[in-house]
Amino acid sequence: MDLHISDISHSYGATEVLRGIDLHITAGQIVCLIGPSGCGKSTLLRFVGGLERPRSGRVVQIGEPPAGCLNPLTYIFQDFALLPWRTAAGNISLVLEDHGLGRAAVREIVDDVLARTKLTDFRDALPRQLSGGMKQRVAIARALAVRPACLLMDEPLSALDSQTRDLLLDDLLDLWLRERFTACYVTHNLEEAVRIGHRVVVLSRRPGQIREVVDLDIPLEDRLDHPEALETRRRHLWELMREEALAADKELADV
């Protein structure tokens, strides 16, 4: 299932946040959205998943989601969004309970995704007992449980310290190599973008417009073998972002 974002514009009151965004998300690819803070990248992601309505433009899905998919467009949130009163397993079963699968089937799926994210030993842990990285793993397991057609990741690693971020990024890469999921990945971290993105979309400062789309042709599994190439791309992206970030900073100071 592909996603097509066509001509999306939006404003909050008098503040125009997005202008004329056109974007195609191809099945099996990870599209990274980067841009200075306040450029509307998270807002765009909320439009893609139908959590908010744009003032104009629309998001269409092309083709049917794969069989067995319970929630085609599934988010992974920056703040994890785990229910603090449910255990890891309970948080995962939460999103399965409304589908009338039956107790045994739910248990089977929960066990399966916990194993796939190496969380089996933590199935009965409450969120407050887990570190940030483990919480995000639970949230990833929850997202996998509904067999999404496209993962919508809103800065999934930004709330974590840098070591945990590296570990989890490796996990995400492993996961992609095994499952070839489709994702729209919002981040402000360029290293993340060049490690995990097949395509990086650079948004300008507010109102967010697409400034450039950079295709990264090195396969994800080989990226670490080409550090110079990655560094070149990263520097190119940084040059694009730099002016926007500077200008965005000054704009905020004016307010």
Next chain:
Amino acid sequence: MSDDAKPVPYRGGGFAPRPVGLVGPIVFALVLGLWEAGSRLGWISPIILPAPSQALGALADLVETGRLWLHVSASLQRLVQGWVFGALLGVLVGFAAGLFSLARAGIVPVVAALFPIPKIALLPLFIIWFGIGEESKVATILFGTFFPTVISVYGGVDNVDRNLIRMGQSFGLGWFSIVRKIVLPGAMPAILSGFRISASIAIILLVAAEMIGAEYGIGAYILLAGNLMATDQLVAGVAMLSILGLTVSWVLGRIEKAVLRWR
């Protein structure tokens, strides 16, 4: 290291009270002991304030004649009926105000207007409506617990993390599922602390209502003792109220511990 080296002065610490066992019971025993000693030594006139042992004697009398259960059961019945129905209605109305704009627009001003009225002032009206029997007393307690419950429940619903609700929506959970599995548990801490407040209000109203017109009940017993200048019975009645209050707060504490284990 040179001669003028000295350790950095310690400036942290404090501002972190921790539980110290036994102190509470010791203070309690000390106050009671001083009181008893004062009475025995003739410093405190028995007419002004009876000794704790005298009050205990009055309590023993009550147990012997079997009137203790009569008073306590009458009070408990009113308290439980009034509080349970008041809290139940309060939770329902509070949820309506927390979830629906229209309900909120209607409920909040009414609650704001009626909450500050001392409910005991309405008791004469309730007596006219429901008669001098149990109904008017239960209605007073019900009314008194209803409003604080509404306020704490809709405040609690408001404070549920919106990100969690958005998460529920993003996974396609149904409206009822979101309310039952996300909003209700999320509002639970506020609801339970509202229950603590409403339970104290219920006890205050219980005694007040029983003082106005009741044959049995702790409030009636205290009023009668006062009219007869039987201060030992009066103190015994007040002690019963204190025990009642402590029991209610202990029960709520246990419920909080069980329900909010995740915190």
